[in-house]
Amino acid sequence: MGWKYVLISLVVFSAFACQQKETESDETATKDYIRPIPGQDEPVDPEILDKGEVLISYNACYDCHKKDGRFKGPAYRDIAKRYPRKQVYIDLLAQKIIAGGTGSWGNPIMPPHPKLTQEEAIAMASYILSLK
Numbered sequence: 187m188g189w190k191y192v193l194i195s196l197v198v199f200s201a202f203a204c205q206q207k208e209t210e211s212d213e214t215a216t217k218d219y220i221r222p223i224p225g226q227d228e229p230v231d232p233e234i235l236d237k238g239e240v241l242i243s244y245n246a247c248y249d250c251h252k253k254d255g256r257f258k259g260p261a262y263r264d265i266a267k268r269y270p271r272k273q274v275y276i277d278l279l280a281q282k283i284i285a286g287g288t289g290s291w292g293n294p295i296m297p298p299h300p301k302l303t304q305e306e307a308i309a310m311a312s313y314i315l316s317l318k
């Protein structure tokens with residue numbers, strides 16, 4: 187009976203060891219993709235967040251973005267993990283939502299949304315950066 191126990195423990199142990207390794211490389215890959223910027227979140231008026239959430243649903247942003255997981259564009263939660271919720275990053279993202287662009291998350295391009303006002307884009311960016 188003894189050798190069976192040893193064999194089973196070996197199998198269980200090596201399966202566990204493999205899993206450990208996989209988790210590690212996944213984490214490194216995620217970190218390289220997200221590249222978090224250090225900084226503290228600043229408080230935002232909850233009304234602006236609600237407005238941002240509604241605007242995002244009404245402007246076809248979900249055609250390319252999901253809250254979790256990459257789609258045609260980066261996941262909102264990954265964007266929130268990269269940028270601290272500070273005015274400077276909210277403004278930066280609002281600008282990018284209006285003007286469109288590429289280069290931050292890989293190859294694909296986000297088309298411009300010229301009909302959005304600065305205020306609307308700021309509400310959307312504030313909402314996205316609150317999804318931590």
Ligand code: HEC
Nearest residue numbers: 245247250258259279287288289290291292294295296310
């Ligand atoms: C046609 C697909 C598409 C649509 C529609 C779209 N996006 Fe994007 N979005 C992208 C892609 C692709 C990127 C990554 C661009 C890059 O790598 O710089 C992106 C990036 C972003 C980013 C991160 C920008 C950065 O520099 O980190 C934000 C924020 C964002 N989108 C918000 C929005 C909002 C809000 C809407 C709706 C008004 C929207 N997107 C609609 C494809 C789209």
